[in-house]
Amino acid sequence: xxxxxxxxxxxxxxxxxxxxxxxxxxxxxxxxxxxxxxxxxxxxxxxxxxxxxxxxxxxxxxxxxxxxxxxxxxxxxxxxxxxxxxxxxxxxxxxxxxxxxxxxxxxxxxxxxxxxxxxxxxxxxxxxxxxxxxxxxxxxxxxxxxxxxxxxxxxxxxxxxxxxxxxxxxxxxxxxxxxxxxxxxxxxxxxxxxxxxxxxxxxxxxxxxxxxxxxxxxxxxxxxxxxxxxxxxxxxxxxxxxxxxxxxxxxxx
Numbered sequence: 282x283x284x285x286x287x288x289x290x291x292x293x294x295x296x297x298x299x300x301x302x303x304x305x306x307x308x309x310x311x312x313x314x315x316x317x318x319x320x321x322x323x324x325x326x327x328x329x330x331x332x333x334x335x336x337x338x339x340x341x342x343x344x345x346x347x348x349x350x351x352x353x354x355x356x357x358x359x360x361x362x363x364x365x366x367x368x369x370x371x372x373x374x375x376x377x378x379x380x381x382x383x384x385x386x387x388x389x390x391x392x393x394x395x396x397x398x399x400x401x402x403x404x405x406x407x408x409x410x411x412x413x414x415x416x417x418x419x420x421x422x423x424x425x426x427x428x429x430x431x432x433x434x435x436x437x438x439x440x441x442x443x444x445x446x447x448x449x450x451x452x453x454x455x456x457x458x459x460x461x462x463x464x465x466x467x468x469x470x471x472x473x474x475x476x477x478x479x480x481x482x483x484x485x486x487x488x489x490x491x492x493x494x495x496x497x498x499x500x501x502x503x504x505x506x507x508x509x510x511x512x513x514x515x516x517x518x519x520x521x522x523x524x525x526x527x528x529x530x531x532x533x534x
Contacts, residue, residue, distance in 0.1 A: 282377065282408045283527040288384035288437065289415030290430065294450040294510055298415060299383040300327035301510035302520060306379065315376040316368075318400070319385035320357040321350070329383065331371050336364040349401040354390050362396035365403040385453035392440040401441055410443040411526025413519055416505060418463060424476035425465055431496045448519055460507050467505045470494075483493035 287299045299315060306313040319330035320337040337360045343353035361368070372380065382404065382522070384391060385532075391397035414434040421427040431447070438445040449463060465472040473493055506522075508515040 282372075282378045282380055283523075283529060284382060284404055284408050284410050285408070285523040285526075286384060286412035286441075286443070287415070288388050289450065289498060290388070290417055290420060290433065291386040293415040293417035293420075295386070295415060296322070296325050296327070296383055296509070297510035298413065298450060298519075299381050300325075301513060301516055302526045303327060303381055305513060305516045306381075306520065310342075311379050312377050313379040313415075314372075314375050315383045316372065316380055318361070318382055318391070320361060320513045321354045321385070325383075331368065332453060333361050333364070333368065336367060337361050350388075351387065352385055354385065355394065358385070358390045358394065359396045359402070362399040365400060367470055369403055369406075383485075389435060392437045400508065405443070409529075410525040411523040412438070412441065412443055412445040413523065414438070414445050414447050416447055416463075418449055418451055418455050418459060418507075421463055424466060424473055425480055426475075427463065428477075428493055428496055432492065435496055445528070446519070446522035447505050448515075448522070449505050449507040451509065452514055453509040464505065464507075 285302070287295045287302070289295055292383060303313060303315050315327065316331045316333075317325060318333055320333045321339045322334075327510040337357050339353060339357045342348065342356050343350075346356060347410060348356060364469070369488075400449060408524070414437065416427075416430055416434070420430050420461070433449060449460065466476070467473075470493070474490075476489070477493065504520045506515045508519050
């Protein structure tokens, strides 16, 4: 199976991107299913084929252990890890060629905890993997905030140890000049460095330059296409990046 993760900061549009990709892939003839990996989500804009909420009761966990939202999610993800044999069995019953995985909004509950490693390793077993990390442009108002989002993405990529593609989400809600600036930051180091130097509260210009060199200009990060789950702008580009991870870029239904 070819599995595509959709992940990013909370509020970056992961569920809507999962929905848009699923709809587009269905329309062009891909045999694709979806997996909701967030046991604490209240509502989704699509009906997932496999839903961890059928295996783990987040509200019951919060009530039983008298936990807050984050603590409850941590315990719930531990229980998801325990239920992975059952979840994988349900996935196999579909016999699909492709699966899209909608990550929790609090991505750190998967990426940085031992239960997350169990979940990811089970999904990886015998399958081809790729990921889409959503860069929320509303979080990238300044050059330093842009670098911070990417630094978070690189750390997630490192922890998951899988191919990752960085895309700008919500391209339909921002002015062209804002999106253009993000593209300039990602493609031209002079623009990025100058904007960093112009920020009054920047911690240290030389440190910022070094972080930018490490994060932005790693060759494997590639381009940052702007994608909209609302208008389907560049949805095919997002899928193409996953296909390169899977090694199926020449396969079209």
